[in-house]
Amino acid sequence: MSSRLPEFIDPRRLANQGGGYSGTVELGDLPRLSGALMDTGGVAEFNLEFYRDNRNRARIKGQIQADLVLECQRCLGAMVLPVSAVLDLAVIQVPEEAERLPESCDPVWVEEDTLRLLDLVEDELILAIPQVPRHEPDACRVAGVNPVQGETADQEQEDDASDKPNPFAVLAGFKSDK
Numbered sequence: 355m356s357s358r359l360p361e362f363i364d365p366r367r368l369a370n371q372g373g374g375y376s377g378t379v380e381l382g383d384l385p386r387l388s389g390a391l392m393d394t395g396g397v398a399e400f401n402l403e404f405y406r407d408n409r410n411r412a413r414i415k416g417q418i419q420a421d422l423v424l425e426c427q428r429c430l431g432a433m434v435l436p437v438s439a440v441l442d443l444a445v446i447q448v449p450e451e452a453e454r455l456p457e458s459c460d461p462v463w464v465e466e467d468t469l470r471l472l473d474l475v476e477d478e479l480i481l482a483i484p485q486v487p488r489h490e491p492d493a494c495r496v497a498g499v500n501p502v503q504g505e506t507a508d509q510e511q512e513d514d515a516s517d518k519p520n521p522f523a524v525l526a527g528f529k530s531d532k
């Protein structure tokens with residue numbers, strides 16, 4: 355991380371000044387993100403700009419780019435997810451303000467004056483990770499599985515196991531009581 359970057363920023367003051375920050379951060383320095391990664395090497399590049407919009411809201415626009423190495427949940431192998439996220443954020447003071455924002459823009463709730471600069475980067479990268487990361491079917495080491503059929507079969511098996519008690523287990527219980 356560049357030494358010029360502050361840890362904490364005041365987004366409203368920066369918006370008044372029309373300031374911005376750009377730089378890189380090691381993925382390993384983002385603890386909440388790196389827990390989800392198979393390989394924490396590499397960096398995220400970011401560029402953030404602060405300004406006031408025509409309703410005098412403090413806004414943050416920018417881009418974040420990183421290649422995230424995730425574990426494919428089908429074959430448990432490494433998969434690279436190239437992330438190129440575009441930010442469009444509005445700094446809000448109270449949660450109710452979020453309801454009045456344009457749909458294209460996401461709220462950042464900053465109650466006090468300061469915000470951790472790298473939290474903006476880390477949050478955006480975490481949001482970019484799919485809930486169940488998987489290779490594309492033709493790139494996955496688990497070959498010959500039709501992803502749709504495979505998933506349905508797995509789902510049914512899980513439901514059988516968890517929802518219905520095994521009738522034989524009940525009988526076994528009666529037997530051992532006598």
Ligand SMILES: [Zn+2]
Nearest residue numbers: 426429489494
């Ligand atoms: Zn895979």
